[in-house]
Amino acid sequence: MLLEAKKITKRFPGVLAVDNVDFEVYENEIVSLVGENGAGKSTLIKVLTGTLKPDSGEIYVNGEKVSYHSPLDAFKRGISVIHQELNLCENLTVSENIFLAHELVRGKKKALYSLVDEKTMRRKAQELLDMIGARFSPNTYVSDLTTAQRQMVEICKALVKEPKVIFMDEPTSSLTVEETRRLFEIIKRLKERGISIVFVSHKLEEVKEISDRVVVMRDGKRVGELRKEEIDVDTIIRLMVGRDVEYFPHGIETTPGEVVLEVKNLSWKNRVKNVSFQLRKGEVLGFAGLVGAGRTETMLLVFGVNQKDSGEIYVRGKKVEINTPMDAIRLGIGLIPEDRKLQGLVLKMTVKDNVVLPSLKRLSKKGFILNEGEEEKVSEEYVRKLSIKTPSVYQIVENLSGGNQQKVVLAKWLALNADILIFDEPTRGIDVATKAEIHRMIRELAAQGKSIIMISSELPEILNLSDRIVVMWEGEITAVLDNRERKVTQEEIMYYASGQRKQNRGDIR
Amino acid sequence: MKKWKPKGFRELGPLLAFVILAVFTAILNPRFLTLFNLQSLGRQIAIFGLLAIGETFVIISGGGAIDLSPGSMVALTGVMVAWLLKQGVDVWLSVLLILAFSLGVGAWHGFFVTKLKVPAFIITLGTMTIARGFAAVITKGWPIIGLPNTFLRIGQADFLKIPIPVWILLVTTLISDFFLRKTVYGKHLRASGGNEIAARFSGVNVDRVRIIAFMVSGLLAGLVGIIVAARLSQGQPGVGGMYELYAIASTVIGGTSLGGGEGSIIGAIIGAGIISLLWNALVLLNVSTYWHNVVIGVVIVVAVTLDILRKRLASK
Structure with missing residues (x-):
């Protein structure tokens, strides 16, 4: 067993995000972690990769008990993570990104004044890119790459310290079908090299295709495990929601x-x-x-x-x-855009302010003095109609889950009667x-x-x-x-x- | 659904600081409470406060917007109004012309920032130098004196013992606070600063919103230019040095985030109050003028740092 977590619990104010969860990663396997948003997957991953400290529970890497103080600690022990939001410096090249904070230097000791060994880094970066089958040069600037290519850079970055386990948090969410297929080839290639993958995705067909094992979470608890031959979309969905859903x-x-x-x-x-x-x-x-x-x-x-x-x-x-x-x-015409956080919502404003933003003029007295009461009425109406889960229309939109945020964007246009x-x-x-x-x-x-x-x-x-x-x-x-x-x-x-x-x-x- | 509405007076921290500072000064030097001193303090608050209101509009509009021109604009408009008066132009017509001119300079800034995508820092830095230069060109470096009494009243007269500039500040505060909190424009301003793209996608005319913000700041710089000229009885090309920085500091001390999207007029006025009060206190307490800038700089850094720490704690 490469990684073993026992009875992990993590609590946030008002929420028990991870509740007494066991999780293990065996050698040479691709294990999927699935669950609805808010089921605790991301929190669990953060605990296992050193971003968050668990309130209780134990983590063993290669049978040795560890307690991480930072993601770097986990990384040094061979636990890497590729986040959903890619973290690359767009102004640097591929090879600079791959070796960021792990630069190779001339001389034995590395310090801030050491000379960077660009040539070796570029060569090693090329080797890593070749290994995963990426076809762009290590000298390319990251700003010129597509999302799928950036992800490949992230994977190379994770490979620099020869990890044993790579966590991938929704790596396919912005990939095309073709790019996903290529990513799966890379994942399989990594597995052949003895690296285990923890894969998180909402696309259950993909989970079924790639996984050797599936662990299902619901409401912070581990609710089931499926072995390769048992994996089936309906079964996963049933475990995830705790009931049969009419999906289609x-x-x-x-x-x-x-x-x-x-x-x-x-x-x-x-x-x-x-x-x-x-x-x-x-x-x-x-x-x-x-x-x-x-x-x-x-x-x-x-x-x-x-x-x-x-x-x-x-x-x-x-x-x-x-x-x-x-x-x-x-x-x-109303647009519910692709990137709701960037294009659809003013995250720091309230649900009410976002819902009425396009219809402000119509709701105002004389077209320019705000009518708070009317705004409240309209936004409450749509919160109810679309069953947006929020304590009140005065909640800051940033604090809502993705699905509820999306409903707020939709409510903007319905309130305007687009x-x-x-x-x-x-x-x-x-x-x-x-x-x-x-x-x-x-x-x-x-x-x-x-x-x-x-x-x-x-x-x-x-x-x-x-x-x-x-x-x-x-x-x-x-x-x-x-x-x-x-x-x-x-x-x-x-x-x-x-x-x-x-x-x-x-x-x- | 529960009715849950965020409450609380965000400007409480700065207001407390202001009050404590005032009490402290009054105890150390009772002369602080004389009518003469309070009136002079009020005029100073009015000057920084008016500029801070303009700065608040610009900073809330977001996209890194800032206005570095007010200090120099105060000098230029002061000199211009004095020049007009010396040519025998009617007092109120001169004032109107100056206000129209400063509104135009604001629109010019807004145009460069929104349509030509020149960073606000640069275009207003340009005006900062150009305006200061023109002020010297017009006067050849000498103050313009001998202005009509009607005009001087704007800066020197009182009504109900309260100086006219303070009345101007009060009225401006009420109007701008109303616009910021109660009108569609105010909400569009905050939305543009909070997330420009989402605001655009929602049908907000972000460019127009920003141009108006710069126009407000320009207008108020012109207004302060008039007040300062009237107060000093002259058009003086050297006045207003570093005023833009005090205005920005007042705004930030009052809780406006430099990132845009949120801010408060009342906070900015309190910020201006703190800075003016410090100045006043340093004089009353006989601190050497050499130390004034040092003390004010330190206070700005400490105040803003504390406020940021407080916000970070509150959001946890």
């Missing part, structure tokens, strides 16, 4: 009406090429494709964040010019139960007559919620598929998402 069929059918939004030949830089589509009242139009296919970029043009180079946009039959988000919002809603990755990083709730909301909103565009990189989400599916590849639309009469398959989408074009272009609108 939404059963909310709608009758799409007239066209409310039409986009013709939209182009922007080299990222959006000649994109045309129609959105009808009461339908969910899914946008599938790999990350970087130009889906988000297209919607940022529709929402006026970026300005199109050419093309036309029609809203309810009328040609419109959208140059700023203000223009789009005036036309009844009728064209654009969801960009609506359930990324959100736990299973809230995810199902948001899925249901999306269908219900369509049934109420809202028109919905939903970008998602999760195929089940696209396949289960969309009435029609637009597939994009490198900035172009390669197919528009009707998902109502005949269910589209994952294979079909992957086919078009990898650049195959649908032949009868008449279907593409």
Whole structure:
């Protein structure tokens, strides 16, 4: 056994985050740690990798009892961690990042005045990159890398001290299907070299594919363990939520009406090429494709964040010019963006202030004096309608869970009565139960007559919620598929998402 | 759902410091409580306070915004108003022209910061030097004297024993505090400073919000320029040295975060009160003028550090 934790307990004010949990990592295995958000996975990982001190419990590395004082302590003992938010210095090169704080120097002793041995570092960095099959130079600046490539740099960084165990906290959350496949190859290669991996993910299909063993947590407790042959998505979900959930069929059918939004030949830089589509009242139009296919970029043009180079946009039959988000919002368009913390919310403000931000003028007296009472009423109404879990509308949004934050972003647009809603990755990083709730909301909103565009990189989400599916590849639309009469398959989408074009272009609108 | 609303007077710490300092000074030198001294202290608070209000707007707007120009603008607008008066322009027309000019300088800063993406630090640093230079050019280095009495009243007269500048400060405080806390503009300002991108994505016109913040700061610098000229009975190109730094310090002492997104007008006024009071106390207690800047610098550092530590403890 490489790592063994016994009866770990960690308490935060008001929450028992980890409750008497045992966890072990054996040699040569890939073990997944799953659970809903708030189940205690992240806290457990932080305790095992030295970021947090447990209130009680014992940790053994290679049979030796340890007590870490910092992540560096754990790292020195061969326990590495790759966080969900990557921690790289963008202004430095790949090799500088890999050896950051572990620089190789000329001479025997290392001190702040030592000369850095760039040449050896670059060579070693190249070896590490080759080992995991990365195809970029150690001299590249990290700012020029994609998310997937940055992750590879993180992995190399972890490999510098020849770790025994690498914890990966949701490494696939922002990777495409293809990039995930490549990451899994890297993980398997690491395992062959005798490194065990602790893998955390909300994507259970992936967990099933990669794991030798699965440990499930719920409400801070360890609630189950599955051996390789027992791993099965339904079983995992049942353990995670403690009950059977109806994960997929939404059963909310709608009758799409007239066209409310039409986009013709939209182009922007080299990222959006000649994109045309129609959105009808009461339908969910899914946008599938790999990350970087130009889906988000297209919607940022529709929402006026970026300005199109050419093309036309029609809203309810009328040609419109959208140059700023203000223009789009005036036309009844709302965007629930990909990065809710950066683009969707003012984290330090309250739930109320965030919910009413777009509708402030309408709610105010004479259009400029705030009407606190009205704001409170409106925000409370949507907190109730969307069952946002918060002690009050005066809670600071930062303190809410990811799923509830996402609902706050949605509430902003519902409070303004926007009728064209654009969801960009609506359930990324959100736990299973809230995810199902948001899925249901999306269908219900369509049934109420809202028109919905939903970008998602999760195929089940696209396949289960969309009435029609637009597939994009490198900035172009390669197919528009009707998902109502005949269910589209994952294979079909992957086919078009990898650049195959649908032949009868008449279907593409 | 429970009604839970955060309460508490955030400016309590600085206010306590102000009161303690005042009591301490009054005990050590009873002359502190004379009407003459209190009036002179009030005028000083008004000058720093007005500038601090402008600075508060700019700093809350976020994106590292700051205004380094007020000190020099005080000198330039003071000299300009004196020059206009010497040309025989009507007093109130001169005042209006100066206010319009300083509003324009603020808009100029806002335009460079939002549309041309020049860092606020740089564009206002430019004005700091240019304005100081122009003030010297206009006067050839000599003060402009012999201003009409109507004008001097702005800086020297009292109403109900309270100096006119203090009345101006009170009115400005009430209006700006109202705008900051009770209007759509105020909330847009805080949202822009808290998260510019999210504000933009929510339909807030962030550029306009920031330009207005710089205009407020410019306007108030012009107003202070007029007050100072009237108080000194002259347009003096050398006044207002380091005023921008005292204004920024007042703002920060009052609890405004340099990162943007949060801040308080009342806090800024209390901050200005503390700095002015310190100055006053040092004079009354016969501390050598050489030491004044040393003491004030130390107090600023200590006050802000304590406030940051307090906030960090409170958030735990």
